[in-house]
Amino acid sequence: MTTLEEPNRLAERFEAHRARLRAMVFRMLGSIAEAEDSVQETWLRLSRAQPGEVENLGGWLTTVTARVCLDMLRARAVRKEDPLDSTPVSAIANPGRGVDPEQEALTADAVGLALLVVLDRLTPAERIAFVLHDLFDVPFAEIASIVGRSPVAAKKLASRARIRVRGGSVDHADLTRRWEIVEAFLAAARDGDLQALLALLDPDVVRRADRRLIPATERAEVHGARDVAEGTVRYARTAARFARLALIDGAPGLVVAPHGRLRIALAIRIENGKISEIDVIGEPRRLAELAVSLPRHSGCGDVHEDG
Structure with a gap:
């Protein structure tokens, strides 16, 4: 999108990405309501974007939405100083391969609940890096720009998160x-x-x-x-x-x-x-x-x- 598009056309292109964005945000924030709010905030930012600002719509939406989530997670961490009394889990399901990501993300069965529980143990940056890379295949170069780290540091964030996620022992x-x-x-x-x-x-x-x-x-x-x-x-x-x-x-x-x-x-x-x-x-x-x-x-x- 190198020039401003007609509003209807822009909205259509955005809607094509909505399910993926909601699935991604739900895993980052663990809240359907916050997922909707974050995706709506991304749409508002897209509608205000200047000509030439958005070259790759999919990548731009992922980056902006993840930054919105990171801000929300950081605010949540400041608000809540005590760790959650969460139940760990020994493994998590692969969420995006071969199924509708929106449907899978919003189906909170035992595995989904366990994923939300264990993700609450991660720092905001770890959670963003882990969800984007391990669950949605976003390259570390893009994750680095979102969390404000180098690609190497972003890779370490995801690795650290992966170890913590898999370190649970309760079935x-x-x-x-x-x-x-x-x-x-x-x-x-x-x-x-x-x-x-x-x-x-x-x-x-x-x-x-x-x-x-x-x-x-x-x-x-x-x-x-x-x-x-x-x-x-x-x-x-x-x-x-x-x-x-x-x-x-x-x-x-x-x-x-x-x-x-x-x-x-x-x-x-x-x-x-x-x-x-x-x-x-x-x-x-x-x-x-x-x-x-x-x-x-x-x-x-x-x-x-x-x-």
Whole structure:
């Protein structure tokens, strides 16, 4: 594109790259909503590009989108100083060969969830280098310009990331089992099934809730399976239809997001096959600090934080 194109023609060419860009960004950021936002930002930058600025459209879109993601990852790293309590994985699937990259990227099965979990262990530059090179075959010369390093340094970033990704030792079965427990918890809450909830909760389970979410007369911290189960049944009736499964800071949990707006997140800790802690988050500041991604089968659209 050496001269400005007609807007309709430019939009058509951009749409031809949208699925690839979304797949790439989803792996970088682990969020469908952020993937859409990043791709939209790339489109805005393309629409403002000057004549002669874009010689190779595909390469230009990859570079700009990756830089947008790098900025977001760096901002996320500053916001969250504590490491995620993530489950490692011993291997990851090859994402782009012979399948629709958009469909594969947005299918959050056990392997996909494990990939998102382990990528959260990487630095922003490592994550960008690894995703671009190992998953999308972008040359190190291009990656170097994105992360502001030499090609040799970019290669070292990807190599370091590869070692960290493959260094995990927990199999997918554990992650899948935890996901099934959270799914069963949501089903029991929706049905008001007290006995099913009691079977899922550790006898000494603790439920903590942000004060703004509960009446002033009730405790923000509740102990014991029966009290937690009864409280879950009581409150689930109003929120259950909007509740969806989600990956929250690298672990299976739940979100309440009516019309795609994140209102409540339930960070759930599971130990020895039982739910041991439930953190009910509703403060806007705390919600904004969470890394939330939705599996495609959750039946919910993109989740956005309220500003």
